[in-house]
Amino acid sequence: MNNKIQLGFYEVAAFSITVVCTKLFIYLPNLMSLTAGSAGWMLPIYAGILALIPFSIIIALYKGFESMDLLDLSDYTFGKWGKAIIGIIFILLLLFLLALLLRGYISNTKLTVMPMSSTFFVALIFLSSMIVGAYFGLEAIIYINAISLPIIGVLFLISIFTAGWHIDTSYIYPLLGNGPGPLFLGGMYYISIFFELLLMLFLIPYFKKGLSVKKTAYSSYFLTVLVFTVFIIFVFLSIPYPIIKGYFMPFYQVARTASIGFYFQRFESVFILGWAMLGTVYLSLLLYFLTHIFAKTFELPFQRTLALPFALIAICLALEIKNAEQLQTLYGMMQFVLWIFVFIIPIFLLISAKIAKRRRENKCE
Amino acid sequence: MNLKQFFLFTPPKGVDEFTLTNTPMPDNTFTEPGTVQAAIADNLNKVKAIYTMPTNFPTIIREFEIKWKDSKVAAFILFIDGMVDKNIINDNILKPLMITSNIKDDLKTELVDYVEKRLITHSAIDSVSEFDEIIQKVNFGNCAIFIDGVAKAIIADVKSWEHRAVGRAVTEEVIHGPHEVFNEVLLNSFALVRRAVKDPNLVVESIILGRRSKTNCALFYIKDITNKQLVDEARRRLNGIDTDFILSSGQLEQFIENKTFVPIPQFMTTERPDRLAISLLEGKIAIMVDGSPNAIIAPVSIFEFISSPEDMYLRFPFANMLRVIRILGLVLSFLLPGLFVSIVNFHKEMIPTDLLFTIVATQEKVPFPLLLEVLIMDLLFELVREAGIRIPNPIGAALSIVGTLILGQSAVSANLVSPIVIIIVALTAIGSLATPNYTLGFSFRYIRFFYTIMGGIAGFLGLIAAFFITNVIFASVKSLGVPIFVPFAPKKGAGLIKKVFASPAWDYENRDAYLHPMNNNKQPKISRKWNKDKE
Numbered sequence: 045m046n047n048k049i050q051l052g053f054y055e056v057a058a059f060s061i062t063v064v065c066t067k068l069f070i071y072l073p074n075l076m077s078l079t080a081g082s083a084g085w086m087l088p089i090y091a092g093i094l095a096l097i098p099f100s101i102i103i104a105l106y107k108g109f110e111s112m113d114l115l116d117l118s119d120y121t122f123g124k125w126g127k128a129i130i131g132i133i134f135i136l137l138l139l140f141l142l143a144l145l146l147r148g149y150i151s152n153t154k155l156t157v158m159p160m161s162s163t164f165f166v167a168l169i170f171l172s173s174m175i176v177g178a179y180f181g182l183e184a185i186i187y188i189n190a191i192s193l194p195i196i197g198v199l200f201l202i203s204i205f206t207a208g209w210h211i212d213t214s215y216i217y218p219l220l221g222n223g224p225g226p227l228f229l230g231g232m233y234y235i236s237i238f239f240e241l242l243l244m245l246f247l248i249p250y251f252k253k254g255l256s257v258k259k260t261a262y263s264s265y266f267l268t269v270l271v272f273t274v275f276i277i278f279v280f281l282s283i284p285y286p287i288i289k290g291y292f293m294p295f296y297q298v299a300r301t302a303s304i305g306f307y308f309q310r311f312e313s314v315f316i317l318g319w320a321m322l323g324t325v326y327l328s329l330l331l332y333f334l335t336h337i338f339a340k341t342f343e344l345p346f347q348r349t350l351a352l353p354f355a356l357i358a359i360c361l362a363l364e365i366k367n368a369e370q371l372q373t374l375y376g377m378m379q380f381v382l383w384i385f386v387f388i389i390p391i392f393l394l395i396s397a398k399i400a401k402r403r404r405e406n407k408c409e
Numbered sequence: 410m411n412l413k414q415f416f417l418f419t420p421p422k423g424v425d426e427f428t429l430t431n432t433p434m435p436d437n438t439f440t441e442p443g444t445v446q447a448a449i450a451d452n453l454n455k456v457k458a459i460y461t462m463p464t465n466f467p468t469i470i471r472e473f474e475i476k477w478k479d480s481k482v483a484a485f486i487l488f489i490d491g492m493v494d495k496n497i498i499n500d501n502i503l504k505p506l507m508i509t510s511n512i513k514d515d516l517k518t519e520l521v522d523y524v525e526k527r528l529i530t531h532s533a534i535d536s537v538s539e540f541d542e543i544i545q546k547v548n549f550g551n552c553a554i555f556i557d558g559v560a561k562a563i564i565a566d567v568k569s570w571e572h573r574a575v576g577r578a579v580t581e582e583v584i585h586g587p588h589e590v591f592n593e594v595l596l597n598s599f600a601l602v603r604r605a606v607k608d609p610n611l612v613v614e615s616i617i618l619g620r621r622s623k624t625n626c627a628l629f630y631i632k633d634i635t636n637k638q639l640v641d642e643a644r645r646r647l648n649g650i651d652t653d654f655i656l657s658s659g660q661l662e663q664f665i666e667n668k669t670f671v672p673i674p675q676f677m678t679t680e681r682p683d684r685l686a687i688s689l690l691e692g693k694i695a696i697m698v699d700g701s702p703n704a705i706i707a708p709v710s711i712f713e714f715i716s717s718p719e720d721m722y723l724r725f726p727f728a729n730m731l732r733v734i735r736i737l738g739l740v741l742s743f744l745l746p747g748l749f750v751s752i753v754n755f756h757k758e759m760i761p762t763d764l765l766f767t768i769v770a771t772q773e774k775v776p777f778p779l780l781l782e783v784l785i786m787d788l789l790f791e792l793v794r795e796a797g798i799r800i801p802n803p804i805g806a807a808l809s810i811v812g813t814l815i816l817g818q819s820a821v822s823a824n825l826v827s828p829i830v831i832i833i834v835a836l837t838a839i840g841s842l843a844t845p846n847y848t849l850g851f852s853f854r855y856i857r858f859f860y861t862i863m864g865g866i867a868g869f870l871g872l873i874a875a876f877f878i879t880n881v882i883f884a885s886v887k888s889l890g891v892p893i894f895v896p897f898a899p900k901k902g903a904g905l906i907k908k909v910f911a912s913p914a915w916d917y918e919n920r921d922a923y924l925h926p927m928n929n930n931k932q933p934k935i936s937r938k939w940n941k942d943k944e
Binding site: 050051052054055153157158161165166169170172173176177180181183184185186187188190191192310311312313314316317320321324325328 | 752755756758759867868869870871872873874876877878880881882884885892894897898899900
């Protein structure tokens with residue numbers, strides 16, 4: 045009866061799990077293994093604890109601005125030019141991320157299930173879903189995510205249980221992997237894995253009436269860290285870390301070892317179902333936010349129609365990446381810079397907004 | 410006759426020369442209705458003009474005289490033959506007016522009061538002065554009596570026409586539970602609902618739809634349960650329809666739904682009074698159209714389409730077992746061909762080796778690619794089904810046998826399709842027949858082709874893309890303001906389990922939260938008080 049989308053705790057939690065954990069099934073275990081060796085499984089816990097500090101600051105500073113997203117905040121604080129600068133930064137960032145993840149999905153699909161198909165054809169399949177998703181909007185994607193996430197979870201859990209006989213605790217030794225230096229210093233950059241939580245800040249104006257922003261944000265955050273940690277521990281226990289380092293999806297390799305009896309001997313295709321679904325939802329969300337931020341920054345009356353041009357730009361950028369090695373390097377670079385955008389810019393914006401608010405209040409008095 | 414005509418036939422000129430052109434009708438065909446005049450001749454002429462008399466044969470005007478204060482007053486009665494009970498007109502209207510008016514009586518009152526209160530012996534009468542309303546009522550089976558010197562007409566409700574009796578269910582057949590269904594007469598349908606819900610708070614609003622058809626529509630709701638916003642929105646949509654005619658609930662559905670091009674029903678249609686009654690008691694609204702044996706229920710969740718009316722009458726373990734089977738059928742009906750094609754084309758490793766050998770061996774002789782083979786068989790099945798519905802029943806059964814057995818067997822023998830494809834298509838068909846809702850069945854039948862094509866060209870990735878695209882489109886659909894995937898997305902109240910699976914009758918304590926009912930409680934936490942008393 046109300047036309048405005050209203051998000052409850054379940055939808056927000058499902059959203060944050062999807063946007064953060066999708067990378068887990070593409071490249072993160074590889075990077076973590078490269079950084080910390082056999083101790084790579086500790087990185088999400090370590091990064092989760094580290095990220096909690098800026099995350100808490102953001103949530104605390106957000107009080108009083110619940111009806112605004114980051115663009116509204118920059119407009120409120122710095123005016124139209126400020127909004128344009130912040131908007132352009134996020135547009136470029138999301139475009140880069142979308143292109144990178146799209147390339148990751150295309151490459152992995154070609155490697156696993158469609159080796160005979162052309163790259164462009166595989167890209168077209170992803171592209172069609174992304175465009176339709178972004179066209180129909182946030183509400184539809186979030187609802188689909190809320191419905192499909194439990195199904196995906198069940199599929200992944202089946203993969204875990206059926207591949208459980210491969211688990212070997214000796215794989216995580218030596219416990220500190222490449223040493224405390226790479227683990228604790230190199231691991232600091234992994235707070236970037238929570239970059240997508242930034243998108244949650246764009247959802248806050250859509251929270252259901254009476255839903256506590258603080259409670260919802262923290263619960264979603266802890267749930268996300270928990271899911272992330274469980275899966276990463278599982279992968280590090282199932283495959284020796286030198287294998288995880290390779291360019292091939294570690295979870296797919298685990299799924300290949302799944303066994304559910306003599307009759308059904310292979311299970312990896314079922315894993316692909318969940319994996320592709322997760323990727324489709326994630327890519328659609330990125331494309332949606334890209335068009336949303338663009339339309340809002342430049343105050344365009346249309347947003348839906350931007351889905352096609354942005355998807356085409358993203359695919360062009362994605363296909364510029366030539367090989368898996370280049371892709372891996374870009375993933376690594378991304379980890380080094382993303383934390384600035386996810387934590388520093390919002391904190392800076394929120395502090396500035398607080399100051400601006402106080403000034404305005406003083407002026408009124 | 411000339412020589413040419415003696416040998417050759419010459420068709421007469423002008424026989425085949427008619428061409429439809431845009432020629433306007435003469436201006437005098439439309440008569441402005443206006444109000445009833447005191448002079449009867451004016452009224453008579455107006456009625457004749459409105460009804461294009463005497464060309465328009467079923468409209469009857471009977472002129473007569475009423476004796477009033479020792480003088481004769483001219484009058485006439487207007488009705489449409491075939492829509493009225495002539496016995497009532499003769500015995501309760503004409504006879505008293507023409508014969509009983511002779512009796513000596515207190516004649517101090519006005520003529521019209523005397524006619525209404527002393528002469529006409531019929532229960533439902535009314536006085537109307539606007540011709541618009543008079544015509545509307547006469548067209549709906551009433552008769553109008555015009556009396557000289559009286560500037561209004563007396564309307565008597567004498568409706569009576571031939572109609573289908575209350576019959577058995579066609580699309581919502583059950584074994585347990587009532588078998589009666591609505592028929593085309595709105596008043597009969599209303600009576601069936603009223604018999605089930607004797608609550609005085611049940612409101613039935615009448616709304617006239619269609620500029621020309623003037624179709625009677627009824628908006629049902631229970632005023633102390635249903636959310637006011639919901640009723641207002643339904644009323645707003647109904648009153649906002651501007652068209653010449655509405656003749657059925659299916660047509661009305663298209664006028665009030667949000668997204669016309671989305672292949673999913675946005676309202677539940679039912680032919681069963683018990684289902685309608687339960688929906689009203691849940692806090693929903695219902696709309697019925699005169700002349701249509703189906704009611705529209707809104708808002709609905711997609712998960713409600715899985716339930717059958719029979720679930721209410723079965724013990725809950727059996728109802729749940731049936732629902733699981735139905736869900737399986739539903740999934741088979743749209744996913745099986747796509748799944749089969751994608752596994753065989755892209756994910757062969759999933760198939761057990763022995764079975765893979767069998768499939769490959771049967772496929773070897775067939776000259777078509779698997780995707781094409783499945784699509785052709787699916788299309789053929791739809792063709793047989795459509796033909797079976799359109800032709801008379803005895804031939805329909807024969808056609809089904811010819812279609813399924815002979816055609817299928819011959820196709821396999823001719824190596825045009827493989828036997829396993831026949832099995833897949835047959836299973837899909839059985840699955841679609843198990844779908845409890847006719848309109849949802851339609852949706853899934855057509856979505857299936859999309860899934861098959863996507864599965865055939867891109868394997869599981871294609872299936873996921875198809876799943877995502879169709880469901881994103883569905884998720885954007887709202888049924889009278891309520892998202893179609895409620896209560897799971899957005900999550901509201903009891904959630905999916907309680908919506909998909911049946912609970913015991915005593916466990917339905919609250920109404921669905923997504924309806925925001927004014928009265929949330931259906932029954933107390935302990936509704937089986939006898940159980941508590943024993944303790």
